[in-house]
Amino acid sequence: xxxxxxxxxxxxxxxxxxxxxxxxxxxxxxxxxxxxxxxxxxxxxxxxxxxxxxxxxxxxxxxxxxxxxxxxxxxxxxxxxxxxxxxxxxxxxxxxxxxxxxxxxxxxxxxxxxxxxxxxxxxxxxxxxxxxxxxxxxxxxxxxxxxxxxxxxxxxxxxxxxxxxxxxxxxxxxxxxxxxxxxxxxxxxxxxxxxxxxxxxxxxxxxxxxxxxxxxxxxxxxxxxxxxxxxxxxxxxxxxxxxxxxxxxxxxxxxxxxxxxxxxxxxxxxxxxxxxxxxxxxxxxxxxxxxxxxxxxxxxxxxxxxxxxxxxxxxxxxxxxxxxxx
Amino acid sequence: xxxxxxxxxxxxxxxxxxxxxxxxxxxxxxxxxxxxxxxxxxxxxxxxxxxxxxxxxxxxxxxxxxxxxxxxxxxxxxxxxxxxxxxxxxxxxxxxxxxxxxxxxxxxxxxxxxxxxxxxxxxxxxxxxxxxxxxxxxxxxxxxxxxxxxxxxxxxxxxxxxxxxxxxxxxxxxxxxxxxxxxxxxxxxxxxxxxxxxxxxxxxxxxxxxxxxxxxxxxxxxxxxxxxxxxxxxxxxxxxxxxxxxxxxxxxxxxxxxxxxxxxxxxxxxxxxxxxxxxxxxxxxxxxxxxxxxxxxxxxxxxxxxxxxxxxxxxxxxxxxxxxxxxxxxxxxxxxxxxxxxxxxxxxxxxxxxxxxxxxxxxxxxxxxxxxxxxxxxxxxxxxxxxxxxxxxxxxxxxx
Numbered sequence: 085x086x087x088x089x090x091x092x093x094x095x096x097x098x099x100x101x102x103x104x105x106x107x108x109x110x111x112x113x114x115x116x117x118x119x120x121x122x123x124x125x126x127x128x129x130x131x132x133x134x135x136x137x138x139x140x141x142x143x144x145x146x147x148x149x150x151x152x153x154x155x156x157x158x159x160x161x162x163x164x165x166x167x168x169x170x171x172x173x174x175x176x177x178x179x180x181x182x183x184x185x186x187x188x189x190x191x192x193x194x195x196x197x198x199x200x201x202x203x204x205x206x207x208x209x210x211x212x213x214x215x216x217x218x219x220x221x222x223x224x225x226x227x228x229x230x231x232x233x234x235x236x237x238x239x240x241x242x243x244x245x246x247x248x249x250x251x252x253x254x255x256x257x258x259x260x261x262x263x264x265x266x267x268x269x270x271x272x273x274x275x276x277x278x279x280x281x282x283x284x285x286x287x288x289x290x291x292x293x294x295x296x297x298x299x300x301x302x303x304x305x306x307x308x309x310x311x312x313x314x315x316x317x318x319x320x321x322x323x324x325x326x327x328x329x330x331x332x333x334x335x336x337x338x339x340x341x342x343x344x345x346x347x348x349x350x351x352x353x354x355x356x357x358x359x360x361x362x363x364x365x366x367x368x369x370x371x372x373x374x375x376x377x378x379x380x381x382x383x384x385x386x387x388x389x390x391x392x393x394x395x396x397x398x399x400x401x402x403x404x405x406x407x408x409x410x
Numbered sequence: 411x412x413x414x415x416x417x418x419x420x421x422x423x424x425x426x427x428x429x430x431x432x433x434x435x436x437x438x439x440x441x442x443x444x445x446x447x448x449x450x451x452x453x454x455x456x457x458x459x460x461x462x463x464x465x466x467x468x469x470x471x472x473x474x475x476x477x478x479x480x481x482x483x484x485x486x487x488x489x490x491x492x493x494x495x496x497x498x499x500x501x502x503x504x505x506x507x508x509x510x511x512x513x514x515x516x517x518x519x520x521x522x523x524x525x526x527x528x529x530x531x532x533x534x535x536x537x538x539x540x541x542x543x544x545x546x547x548x549x550x551x552x553x554x555x556x557x558x559x560x561x562x563x564x565x566x567x568x569x570x571x572x573x574x575x576x577x578x579x580x581x582x583x584x585x586x587x588x589x590x591x592x593x594x595x596x597x598x599x600x601x602x603x604x605x606x607x608x609x610x611x612x613x614x615x616x617x618x619x620x621x622x623x624x625x626x627x628x629x630x631x632x633x634x635x636x637x638x639x640x641x642x643x644x645x646x647x648x649x650x651x652x653x654x655x656x657x658x659x660x661x662x663x664x665x666x667x668x669x670x671x672x673x674x675x676x677x678x679x680x681x682x683x684x685x686x687x688x689x690x691x692x693x694x695x696x697x698x699x700x701x702x703x704x705x706x707x708x709x710x711x712x713x714x715x716x717x718x719x720x721x722x723x724x725x726x727x728x729x730x731x732x733x734x735x736x737x738x739x740x741x742x743x744x745x746x747x748x749x750x751x752x753x754x755x756x757x758x759x760x761x762x763x764x765x766x767x768x769x770x771x772x773x774x775x776x777x778x779x780x781x782x783x784x785x786x787x788x789x790x791x792x793x794x795x796x797x798x799x800x801x802x803x804x805x806x807x808x809x810x
């Protein structure tokens with residue numbers, strides 16, 4: 085048996101590398117996908133089918149001068165972008181990619197994920213505040229309002245698999261689904277509805293369209309990222325994609341049986357499911373217009389929170405009456 | 411800001427001359443300059459917004475960043491040199507600009523335009539209306555959905571369809587954007603061989619796609635939430651401010667120059683005017699979508715009946731009849747996609763009377779923008795962008 089510290093380090097490095105690479109090419113994938121949707125070609129220049137485009141993008145961002153506005157709060161301004169990436173990557177630690185590939189199989193994995201997710205609000209606020217720019221400020225205000233509000237339906241939706249499986253560990257939740265069927269299909273009702281709540285709520289947390297009002301570029305130019313250039317912007321951009329990727333991975337673990345599959349369960353199923361969900365999120369993004377801030381709040385507090393409470397209760401009743409035995 | 415000034419428009423609307431000091435002695439409002447460089451001000455337009463949180467308290471619009479002195483230029487160039495200059499005014503519907511200009515000169519000089527040219531002008535105007543409204547639809551979707559989202563998808567779709575019409579214009583005039591096809595007394599370019607079937611084919615494609623776009627918007631709850639009841643301009647406000655075009659018709663006023671003051675050959679065909687009653691962004695969208703359908707119908711009806719005959723007045727007009735022009739003045743207006751686009755000319759200026767003495771453009775976009783200080787207060791920044799997009803202002807025309 086390996087030294088636990090060494091094991092953690094190896095896994096951390098491995099997962100960071102794989103996830104960061106995957107994120108870079110997911111940007112290529114999204115651009116290609118969006119291009120095809122919009123009857124364009126998307127990136128074509130670098131590499132076959134533009135596959136080297138993410139490398140070029142990163143190089144371009146690295147070469148750019150990182151301008152810091154004179155009136156900005158210098159240290160906070162510099163601190164915010166790496167912080168977003170760290171928090172987004174941190175969530176990857178507890179995601180079980182397969183029965184063995186998991187960096188830290190925490191007993192409270194779901195809680196840890198939700199906690200890191202809600203912490204994401206802080207660097208975004210810091211970025212907006214320290215920029216000392218009115219557009220960034222408005223964007224940050226929207227981001228905080230939105231992040232804090234959508235935390236609640238997100239927690240309620242995540243509670244459903246937790247209650248059904250009787251565990252907060254993501255691996256245990258997946259194992260339960262391997263035995264009893266995926267939550268999205270069984271028990272009929274709560275699982276599927278919880279997924280339909282989880283996805284928009286996490287999109288809202290990750291600031292994706294139709295919930296991308298914090299950086300609504302037609303209104304707020306670029307929201308919190310307005311003053312960022314070079315790799316500062318690169319990090320904020322990367323964090324957004326990381327967050328989306330991790331949300332897809334968490335959703336496939338919570339609701340779609342993780343690494344379980346019709347045959348040969350393993351890592352490949354998890355990756356496939358994650359990427360499919362990811363593509364679904366792109367699809368939504370490139371076909372919807374965005375909400376207004378107050379409408380988003382209304383949707384959250386008036387519909388999703390009460391319905392989420394009912395959902396949690398129904399999951400509890402299911403477990404109570406069926407004794408966890410399907 | 412003069413504090414004694416009072417709003418010319420009656421109660422029920424926000425006061426454009428609101429005294430901020432009196433409104434909020436603590437001065438805890440945020441002043442946000444939306445523009446002149448901003449993704450969704452449709453050019454260089456500045457809105458000074460006084461924000462209470464995200465709610466707009468007062469709006470001060472600033473235009474003039476794109477002022478090029480076109481009206482002054484008109485006093486220096488001869489009349490025949492002017493149509494290409496006018497292409498650049500409302501750069502989304504150049505045909506209408508040329509038409510309003512040459513119609514004004516024709517009225518001034520008393521030139522009769524042959525029937526074939528009038529027909530062709532009508533067809534071009536209607537095709538241009540489709541192209542212009544398509545661009546509006548795309549830009550509006552982008553205002554609502556952002557350049558990196560669903561909005562840009564619709565934007566690119568609309569550009570794809572607009573391209574079909576630009577291709578038709580290119581084949582006819584040689585220019586995709588700045589046509590210079592209208593002459594005083596007629597048209598320069600005749601319909602090329604094999605143009606008609608291409609027009610019908612393009613119209614078929616656009617008509618089919620319009621259904622998709624309508625579904626994309628009107629069956630989308632987010633779009634409805636964003637536009638219904640937002641930026642209401644009612645009939646009274648619209649008429650007080652001199653607003654014309656789709657914004658006026660969306661407020662329920664059944665007014666369309668094509669039917670009410672026919673020019674070209676509009677008196678020979680039946681123009682159905684599309685109106686709505688709500689006066690909000692959604693109604694303006696409905697009106698424009700309906701107008702595209704109507705324009706498609708008009709072109710289909712007009713093109714087979716294109717009369718034979720000369721395309722221009724008997725002699726090419728090189729130098730306008732100076733002695734005649736020096737006495738007169740004339741106004742001509744067309745229903746451009748944005749409303750009443752008029753040109754008022756006083757003849758007999760420089761170049762021995764070959765230039766106008768004075769020329770005034772009545773651009774619909776300027777009048778449309780004047781509703782912003784009345785309409786926007788009480789709504790949020792997001793709504794400001796939606797309302798501005800739904801008004802479809804073209805800055806080249808506002809500032810001239």
